[in-house]
Amino acid sequence: xxxxxxxxxxxxxxxxxxxxGFGRPGPGRFFGPKVRPQNGLATIKRLWGYLGRxxxxxxxxxxxxxxxxxxxxxxxxxxGKAVDDYIIPKDYAGLGWLCLGMLGFYxxxxxxxxxQSYVMAxxxxxxxxxxxxxxxxxxxxLPLKFFDSRPHGEWMSRATNDVENVSNSLNQxxxxxxxxxxxxxxxxxxxxxxxxxxxxxxxxCIPLMLLATKKIAQLSRGYFKGQQxxxxxxxxxxxxxxxxxKTVKAFRREAVAIEQFQAINKRLNRVGIKAQIVSxxxxxxxxxxxxxxxxxxxxxxxxxxxxxxxxxxxxxSFLNYSKQFNRPINELANQYNMVQSAIAGAERVFExxxxxxxxxxEQEARVNKEVTGKVEFxxxxxxxxxxxxxxxQVSFTAKPGDKIALVGPTGAGKTTIVNLLTRxxxxxxxTIAIDGINLNLWEKNNLRSKLGIVLQDAYVFSGTIRENIxxxxxxxxxxxxxxxxxxxxxxxxxTRLPQGYDTILTAExxxxxxxxxxxxxxxxTILADPAILILDEATSSxxxxxxxxxxxxxxxxxxxxxxxxxxxxxNTIRDADLIxxxxxxxxxxxxxxxxxxxxxGFYYQLYTSQFERADTASGIT
Numbered sequence: 001x002x003x004x005x006x007x008x009x010x011x012x013x014x015x016x017x018x019x020x021g022f023g024r025p026g027p028g029r030f031f032g033p034k035v036r037p038q039n040g041l042a043t044i045k046r047l048w049g050y051l052g053r054x055x056x057x058x059x060x061x062x063x064x065x066x067x068x069x070x071x072x073x074x075x076x077x078x079x080g081k082a083v084d085d086y087i088i089p090k091d092y093a094g095l096g097w098l099c100l101g102m103l104g105f106y107x108x109x110x111x112x113x114x115x116q117s118y119v120m121a122x123x124x125x126x127x128x129x130x131x132x133x134x135x136x137x138x139x140x141x142l143p144l145k146f147f148d149s150r151p152h153g154e155w156m157s158r159a160t161n162d163v164e165n166v167s168n169s170l171n172q173x174x175x176x177x178x179x180x181x182x183x184x185x186x187x188x189x190x191x192x193x194x195x196x197x198x199x200x201x202x203x204x205c206i207p208l209m210l211l212a213t214k215k216i217a218q219l220s221r222g223y224f225k226g227q228q229x230x231x232x233x234x235x236x237x238x239x240x241x242x243x244x245x246k247t248v249k250a251f252r253r254e255a256v257a258i259e260q261f262q263a264i265n266k267r268l269n270r271v272g273i274k275a276q277i278v279s280x281x282x283x284x285x286x287x288x289x290x291x292x293x294x295x296x297x298x299x300x301x302x303x304x305x306x307x308x309x310x311x312x313x314x315x316x317s318f319l320n321y322s323k324q325f326n327r328p329i330n331e332l333a334n335q336y337n338m339v340q341s342a343i344a345g346a347e348r349v350f351e352x353x354x355x356x357x358x359x360x361x362e363q364e365a366r367v368n369k370e371v372t373g374k375v376e377f378x379x380x381x382x383x384x385x386x387x388x389x390x391x392x393q394v395s396f397t398a399k400p401g402d403k404i405a406l407v408g409p410t411g412a413g414k415t416t417i418v419n420l421l422t423r424x425x426x427x428x429x430x431t432i433a434i435d436g437i438n439l440n441l442w443e444k445n446n447l448r449s450k451l452g453i454v455l456q457d458a459y460v461f462s463g464t465i466r467e468n469i470x471x472x473x474x475x476x477x478x479x480x481x482x483x484x485x486x487x488x489x490x491x492x493x494x495t496r497l498p499q500g501y502d503t504i505l506t507a508e509x510x511x512x513x514x515x516x517x518x519x520x521x522x523x524x525t526i527l528a529d530p531a532i533l534i535l536d537e538a539t540s541s542x543x544x545x546x547x548x549x550x551x552x553x554x555x556x557x558x559x560x561x562x563x564x565x566x567x568x569x570x571n572t573i574r575d576a577d578l579i580x581x582x583x584x585x586x587x588x589x590x591x592x593x594x595x596x597x598x599x600x601g602f603y604y605q606l607y608t609s610q611f612e613r614a615d616t617a618s619g620i621t
Contacts, residue, residue: 043343043346043347043350044343046346046350047166047170047346050127050130050131051123051127051170051174053127053130054123054126054127057119057120057122057123057126058123060119061116061119061120061123061175061178062178064112064115064116064119065116065175065178065179065182066182067112068109068112068113068116068179069179069182069183069186070186071105071106071108071109071112072109072183072186072324073183073186073187073190073321073324074105075102075105075106075320076190076316076317076318076320076321076324077190077317078098078101078102078105079102079313079316079317079320080194080311080313080314080316080317080318080320081098081313082095082098082099082313083311083312083313083316084311084312084313084314085313086098088312088313116175116179117175120170120174120175123170123174124167124170124174125167127170128163128166128167128170131163131166131349132159132163134353135158135159135163135349135352135353136159138352138353138355138357139155139159139352141357141358142352142355142357142358143357143358143424143425144358144419144424144425145384145424145425146355155232155352156235156236156239157228157231157232157235157236158232158345158348158349158351158352159349159352161228161231161232161235161345162228162344162345162346162348162349163345163349165228165341165342165344165345165346166342166345166346166349168342169339169341169342170342173339173342176328179328180327180328181328183324183325183327183328184325184328186324187321187322187324187325188325190317190321191318191321191322191325194314194317194318194321195301195304195310195314195318197300197304198297198300198301198304198310198315198318201293201296201297201300202293202296202297202318202322202325204293204296205289205290205292205293205296208289209285209286209289209290212282212285212286212289213282213285213286216278216279216281216282216285217340219278220275220278220279220340221340221343221344223271223274223275223278223279224275224279224340224341224343224344225344225347225348226271226275227268227271227272227275227341227344228341228344228345228348229348230264230267230268230271230272231268232348233264233267233268234261234264234265234268237260237261237264238261241257241261275340275341279340286326290323290326293322293326294319294322294323297315297318297319297322298315298319301314301315301318301319302315358444369435369446370450370531371434371435371447371450371531371532372400372435372531373398373399373400373401373402373434373435373531373532373561373562374397374398374399374400374433374434374435374436374562375397375398375404375421375432375433375434375532375562376396376397376398376431376432376433376434376436377394377395377396377397377417377430377431377432378395378430378431378432378433379393379394379395379429379430379431380393380394380395380420380427380429380430380431380432381393381394381427381428381429381430382416382420382425382427382428382429383428384425389428389585390413390416390585391413391416391417391420391585391586392585392586393430393586394413394417394430394582394585394586394587395430395587396578396580396587396590398562398564398578399562399577400560400562401559401560401561401562402562402563402577402578403558403563403565403573403575403576403577403578404562404563404564404565404576404577404578404579404580405564405565405567405573405576405578405579405580406418406564406565406566406567406580406582407567407570407573407579407580407581407582407603407606408581408582408583408606409583409606411584412582412583412584412585413582413585413586414566414582415536415566416585417564417582418453418534418536418564418566420432421439421451421532421534421564422447422448422451422453422534423439423442423444423447423448426440434447434532449530450530450531450532451530451531451532451533451534452472452525452528452529452530452532452533452534453525453533453534453535453536454518454521454522454525454533454534454535454536455521455536456536458509458514458517458518458520458521459509459517459521460505460509460512460517460520460521461505462504462505462506463504463505464499464501464502464503464504464505465494465497465500465501465502465503465505465520466478466481466501466502468505468509468520468524469481469484469485469490469501469520469523469524469527470527471524472484472523472524472525472526472527472528473527473528473529476527478501480527481501481523481527482501484523484524484526484527485501485519485520485523487523487526487557488519488520488522488523488526489519490516490519490520490522490523493516493519522554525557526557530561531561531562532561532562532563532564533557533558533561533562533563533564534563534564534566535554535563535564535565535566536566551572569610570606570607570610573593574593575593576592576593577592578590578591578592579591579592579593579596579603581596581601581602581603581606583602588601588602589601589602589603
């Protein structure tokens with residue numbers, strides 16, 4: 001189906017988008033009050049599930065970590081041996097050989113550490129690639145109402161900034177976590193083996209360290225999530241201001257935009273500073289506790305050595321093992337900011353993955369068949385919010401091949417009828433049927449493959465003109481693409497371009513005029529060969545001469561197909577088989593152009609007032 005995902009609604013009955021631009025509400029009103037993560041442990045487990053898919057890489061990294069930790073544990077033991085067996089006895093030859101052995105161990109440890117980093121870079125890269133892929137897939141499967149009712153920049157921030165935070169954390173923190181667990185266990189075993197009393201002394205301060213870390217974690221995690229939310233709001237504002245630069249400049253609101261950005265930026269700065277200050281206290285607190293523990297071990301160990309209850313070498317080894325025992329906690333403190341930011345970002349990413357997709361209710365028994373084009377609305381009522389109904393008891397029938405025109409003032413519900421027919425939204429009550437089958441029983445992808453939409457706001461993608469037209473039917477040949485372009489009267493301007501059909505379009509097709517982009521979308525829809533057409537004043541941005549050719553092409557295209565035309569210029573729908581006149585969400589009149597003019601009702605007033613305005617604008621009295 002053509003262009004449906006990029007619809008910018010012109011109808012006032014569109015879903016309630018958040019305010020944008022000038023006077024935009026602050027991020028607090030977008031997201032509500034900042035809250036702490038509901039379950040950080042569940043988020044970590046879920047991330048670990050992604051890591052679990054890289055079993056071979058994780059196995060190799062684990063083995064390298066075991067080897068590296070074993071090498072690190074040998075060092076302090078050899079230091080103690082050096083003191084007791086070589087330094088005190090003054091065996092300098094033996095000390096030299098021992099030092100060479102230690103040098104070899106440390107060199108091997110460095111190589112193992114490099115291997116760990118190399119393997120984990122691949123593991124984390126592939127893990128984040130899958131996470132990013134799942135996020136993009138979720139975006140594609142979410143219903144259109146999701147994008148209509150949320151600021152795009154904030155969700156883009158989740159797919160970029162938050163995923164990047166997770167990537168950095170996996171790349172730098174996971175291997176440290178593995179190493180820390182092994183080092184903690186190994187150091188404890190060696191400490192117990194050397195001296196039970198000193199081991200108990202070193203463990204006295206651990207509960208205090210863990211308690212302090214837990215309290216700081218609870219406080220700072222909420223700030224980090226708030227920081228990610230404010231960053232999303234900032235990105236959303238930037239995206240909207242860049243997209244609306246022409247409007248900003250036309251109304252001379254540069255200063256206002258700068259002021260609004262400054263306000264959001266200050267909020268981000270405040271919450272970011274709080275997050276960094278709170279989390280930054282972890283390192284100093286842990287270092288203080290470690291130093292207290294180290295001093296106690298040195299004092300008690302010295303007293304024990306003075307009474308010959310242990311040796312100087314044992315104390316040297318024990319002090320080094322004590323450092324190794326506390327080092328993993330220090331490393332966690334050093335990585336704390338990144339870990340907290342990654343957990344907050346991962347939660348926001350998983351919020352997207354956990355949202356109900358557009359196809360949640362789809363079942364295997366859904367209808368999947370060809371469409372002849374009969375469309376029935378039976379007492380259909382709908383509102384984007386329950387408090388504000390848009391359509392009320394709308395009923396009509398379109399026979400296969402009929403041209404149905406939807407007319408009415410802004411906010412009457414014209415676009416809403418299209419949204420319901422395409423199942424971008426589901427009705428509140430009543431029934432919509434295609435070929436006599438309830439719309440809810442149709443498989444959505446099959447249904448939409450039979451629909452072709454040409455919107456007033458033409459949207460093209462980055463890529464060649466040929467690729468943009470082929471978007472309507474990916475398996476189409478080059479000859480079919482050219483034929484569709486000719487039918488839409490686009491071939492003329494395309495062939496005049498230096499690269500013709502291979503011309504690269506910039507973002508949103510800014511190197512083409514709006515009318516040229518519209519011709520491309522028409523060609524795209526022609527190529528899709530749909531059974532039901534939806535045209536939203538598709539020729540409104542095309543010059544009069546070109547419009548004549550396009551109207552002829554559309555007449556050919558609409559033959560044998562049911563067509564719905566949202567008409568703003570009433571002179572373009574005189575040949576419609578049925579005109580539905582909407583006002584305030586109800587069909588107030590229906591009939592042919594001639595019948596409605598003869599009735600001299602609401603349609604007659606719209607028609608005559610439109611031509612009176614045209615005559616006045618032309619200077620005709």
